[in-house]
Amino acid sequence: MNYLIPLMVIIPILCALIVNVIGEKNRTTRLLSILVGIAIPVIALVAVPGVQYFGGHNPSLIGSMLPASLNGTLASMYNTGIVYVFSDFERIFIFIMGLVAFLAVLTYFTEKKEISGPYLYLIFMGLAAVTALMLSDDIFNMYVFFEITALAQVGIIIATNTDDNYEIALKYLIIGSIGGPMLLLGIGFILGTIGSLNITDIAYVINHNLVDPLSPGLVIGFVLILFGWFYVSGLPPFHTIKSAVYSKARPNGAAILQGFSVMCMLAFGIALIRIFHHMPYFNQLLVLFAIIAMVLSVSMAAMQWDFRRMIAFLAVGELGFVALGMGIGTELSLTAALFQATNEILISALLFIGFGTVYYLTKTSDTRKLGGLISVNSTMAIMVLLGGFAMAGVPPFNGFMSKLMLVQSAFDAGYPELALIAIFVSITIFFTFVKAFHTIYLQPRPKDLKFAHETIPKEALFAVGVLLVVCLILGLCPWIVTNVFSSFVGGLI
Amino acid sequence: MVVMDVQLASLFCAGALVIIGLFAVIFIDNIIKKIIGIAFIEEGANLFLIALGYKAGGVVPIFMPGMNASWFAANSAYPLPQALVLTSIVIGASTLAVMLALAMVLYRKHGSLSAREIMGDEE
Numbered sequence: 375m376n377y378l379i380p381l382m383v384i385i386p387i388l389c390a391l392i393v394n395v396i397g398e399k400n401r402t403t404r405l406l407s408i409l410v411g412i413a414i415p416v417i418a419l420v421a422v423p424g425v426q427y428f429g430g431h432n433p434s435l436i437g438s439m440l441p442a443s444l445n446g447t448l449a450s451m452y453n454t455g456i457v458y459v460f461s462d463f464e465r466i467f468i469f470i471m472g473l474v475a476f477l478a479v480l481t482y483f484t485e486k487k488e489i490s491g492p493y494l495y496l497i498f499m500g501l502a503a504v505t506a507l508m509l510s511d512d513i514f515n516m517y518v519f520f521e522i523t524a525l526a527q528v529g530i531i532i533a534t535n536t537d538d539n540y541e542i543a544l545k546y547l548i549i550g551s552i553g554g555p556m557l558l559l560g561i562g563f564i565l566g567t568i569g570s571l572n573i574t575d576i577a578y579v580i581n582h583n584l585v586d587p588l589s590p591g592l593v594i595g596f597v598l599i600l601f602g603w604f605y606v607s608g609l610p611p612f613h614t615i616k617s618a619v620y621s622k623a624r625p626n627g628a629a630i631l632q633g634f635s636v637m638c639m640l641a642f643g644i645a646l647i648r649i650f651h652h653m654p655y656f657n658q659l660l661v662l663f664a665i666i667a668m669v670l671s672v673s674m675a676a677m678q679w680d681f682r683r684m685i686a687f688l689a690v691g692e693l694g695f696v697a698l699g700m701g702i703g704t705e706l707s708l709t710a711a712l713f714q715a716t717n718e719i720l721i722s723a724l725l726f727i728g729f730g731t732v733y734y735l736t737k738t739s740d741t742r743k744l745g746g747l748i749s750v751n752s753t754m755a756i757m758v759l760l761g762g763f764a765m766a767g768v769p770p771f772n773g774f775m776s777k778l779m780l781v782q783s784a785f786d787a788g789y790p791e792l793a794l795i796a797i798f799v800s801i802t803i804f805f806t807f808v809k810a811f812h813t814i815y816l817q818p819r820p821k822d823l824k825f826a827h828e829t830i831p832k833e834a835l836f837a838v839g840v841l842l843v844v845c846l847i848l849g850l851c852p853w854i855v856t857n858v859f860s861s862f863v864g865g866l867i
Numbered sequence: 868m869v870v871m872d873v874q875l876a877s878l879f880c881a882g883a884l885v886i887i888g889l890f891a892v893i894f895i896d897n898i899i900k901k902i903i904g905i906a907f908i909e910e911g912a913n914l915f916l917i918a919l920g921y922k923a924g925g926v927v928p929i930f931m932p933g934m935n936a937s938w939f940a941a942n943s944a945y946p947l948p949q950a951l952v953l954t955s956i957v958i959g960a961s962t963l964a965v966m967l968a969l970a971m972v973l974y975r976k977h978g979s980l981s982a983r984e985i986m987g988d989e990e
Contacts, residue, residue: 514951521958528965540976541986544898544969551905551962552892555912558955559885562912565948566919 378421379460380428382468383506385410385417390498397491404483407494411476414501418468426458426509448584453572458509463712463862466855467637468505470716473844474633474723475501477837478626481727484831485624485734493533497630500526504637513561513645514571520557520606520642523634524550530627531619539622546619549612553605560598564649567591577648587652596650600659603646607639609697610666613690617671620686621739625730628682629723632689636719639693640712643700647866651703660701661792667694668799676806681729682739684810688765688803689722698796699780705863707783712859713852714776717845721765721773724841728758731834732814737826741810746819751830755815757838762811764845766804772848779856877918884911898970898980902963909959913952920948 389410393403479497483489503522510516528550531543561571567589568576580587603609608616616635620628650656671691678684696718699711731754732747733739748755764771767778777800784793848855884907891904921944928946930939970980977985 514954518954518958521962525961525965532969540969540972544966544973545986547962547966547969548892548901548905551908551966552889554958554962555885555908558912559915562916562919562948565916565951569945571947571951 376422376424376426376460378417379424379426379458379509382414382417382421382460383502383509385413386498386502386505390495390502393498394491394495397489397494400489403489403491403494407479407483407498408476410498411472411479414472414505415469415476418465418472421460421465423461423465426460427453427455428457429455448569448579451578452570452575453511456515457511457572457574458506459511460509461862462858464508466716466858467508467640467719470719470844471501471504471633471637473840474719475630477723477727477840478630480833481626481730481831481837482624484833485626490533493530496526496529496533497627500530500630500634504634504641507641508637510641511573512571513564513573513576513649516641516645517554517557517561520638521554523638524554527619527631527634530624530631531622534623534627536622542615542618542622546615549615550605553602553612556598557602557606560595560600560602563591563595563598567595573645573648580649580652588654592650593653596653596656599642599646599650603639603642604663606635606642607693607697608635608667608690609663609693610670613667613671613687614674617674617683617686617690620689620726621680621682625726625733628686628730629726632722632726633719636693636696636715636722639696640715643697644866647700647703647708651867657701657703660697660703661789662701664694664697664701665792665795667691667697668795669694672799672802672806676802679741680739681732681741681744681810681814684741684806685722685725685729688806689718689725691799691803692718692722692765694799695777695780695796698792699783702783702787702789702792703867704783704787705860705867706779706786708863708866709856709859710776710779710783712863713772713779713856716855717764717772717776717848720841720845720848721761724761724838724845725758725765727834727841728754728761728838729814731830734834735825735827735830736823741813743820743823744814745817745823746815748815749819750828751835754830754835754838755811757835757842758815759811760842761838761845762807763804764842764849766807767800768804770846770849772845772852775849775852873923874918874921877914877921881911881915881918884908884914896981896983898973898982898985901982902966902970905966906959906963909955909962913955913959916948916952916955920945 389406393407397403500523503519506519507516528543528547531539564576565571567585568579570576579585605612620631623631668691671687675684675687696711696715699707699714735750764773767773781793781796888904888907888911892901895901925944926942928943973985974980
């Protein structure tokens with residue numbers, strides 16, 4: 375039994391509950407939060423790959439204890455409890471999400487003298503939920519943890535105290551209340567058709583034609599879960615509300631929110647591929663919505679004067695690249711999609727925290743009122759510029775490597791038009807980002823620009839620096855993650 | 868007299884609840900009514916799951932001492948959907964509580980429950 379696997383979920387939940395209670399004790403709360411922030415990536419690194427059967431069940435043992443009438447039936451092979459699977463693939467994402475959560479918590483401490491226990495509670499509950507999402511092999515368990523993530527996301531926006539945050543939070547909840555039940559109904563249709571919620575069992579039954587892969591229950595389930603996945607991922611028609619959510623959060627909150635979205639997108643995306651890859655038009659639908667997400671989000675980003683909205687739209691647009699890789703559906707494209715998702719968590723966090731320092735200094739996010747900020751801290755300006763280059767796909771950063779793989783996979787799969795769209799969108803991201811950077815940092819400073827703070831917190835510099843170094847390492851040595859992703863994808867398709 | 872199968876009737880009701888709820892969320896302007904619509908959708912999904920586990924003439928899926936395992940396996944209702952619905956009810960209640968709290972805050976802020984007035988200028 376590998377106890378470190380469930381501990382990756384239990385520790386942040388316990389931490390969330392404790393900091394919620396002792397939130398007013400600043401020192402203890404800070405210490406505990408930082409310790410747990412460090413513990414999660416460390417546990418992810420040292421944990422041995424394995425499987426955790428909750429409730430102690432093990433299908434190979436339970437099968438022999440069943441009544442004789444069930445012997446040889448599908449029911450005797452099914453997993454009867456929740457199963458967590460931990461491999462090198464999960465290790466990478468849980469490590470990166472843990473790292474981003476740690477850096478987000480660290481920068482949060484510099485923003486507020488009096489820290490909020492409930493805010494940290496939301497961050498740690500969200501972290502626990504997305505970790506469980508990545509580990510779980512049970513689709514209903516994934517739904518439950520997704521709902522917890524969604525509530526944590528709403529809570530993080532409510533706790534932000536910006537203009538219209540309540541309006542955005544309610545709007546997100548109302549829209550989510552359509553997406554969530556659709557996901558649940560889809561899961562119900564799968565359960566009704568297959569009789570199990572375990573993804574491995576479901577995939578086994580479908581792949582061995584033990585049920586009709588195109589039975590009405592599975593087709594309806596596919597449509598409903600795909601709709602739910604669009605909501606989970608922030609793909610159209612949910613891209614606008616998702617970007618609004620990011621732009622209303624604190625910089626550290628936005629960094630972690632985007633990480634949550636990517637993790638949810640990946641977990642459900644992989645489940646979709648494992649269960650429904652045989653569905654007609656599956657790949658075409660993914661590609662279609664991916665392109666709409668990329669083009670719409672990046673176009674809207676280019677039109678923004680508010681840099682927080684701009685990054686929010688760019689972050690959502692980047693998710694389109696992940697969906698594109700999943701939609702093309704080859705081994706290389708899926709590897710590229712997973713690599714792009716890794717990069718997306720890191721780069722978005724870097725930009726949200728990096729640009730967040732501009733808001734920290736000036737209390738405005740309107741680029742028309744900003745200028746000349748490079749003189750305040752040139753190191754941060756350069757790191758933000760390099761982070762933008764990573765997002766746009768400029769070498770030698772990780773974004774370049776994942777987008778290059780994606781373009782290459784589109785050419786290899788015989789879709790040069792998709793490759794061209796990806797290149798065009800990347801160029802637009804580059805120009806959008808450079809325009810915003812020039813306006814904020816390089817153009818002459820407006821005379822009426824007032825500063826709320828004179829300097830940038832060291833913790834923010836540290837966080838952005840760490841994220842940039844990781845981006846650079848993954849850009850120079852992509853094989854660190856691509857080898858793992860490639861072998862994972864090999865078992866997937 | 869035509870007697871409709873209980874499972875079919877439940878599935879029909881679940882579908883009706885989801886459709887009525889969707890109508891309320893999409894077309895009704897009042898936020899409280901939208902939230903009631905959301906409750907309809909959630910309950911529709913729950914009823915659908917419960918109906919999946921229904922077994923005509925079946926027994927409660929609790930294995931009691933003295934029961935024959937094969938008889939129990941053949942005659943008990945499917946317990947998994949019931950466990951799912953319990954969890955789903957908790958999730959639904961939490962979501963509704965947060966939505967109602969937000970509706971109260973927004974009513975105090977805007978003096979209205981109209982979604983168009985409150986959220987119209989967003990996006």
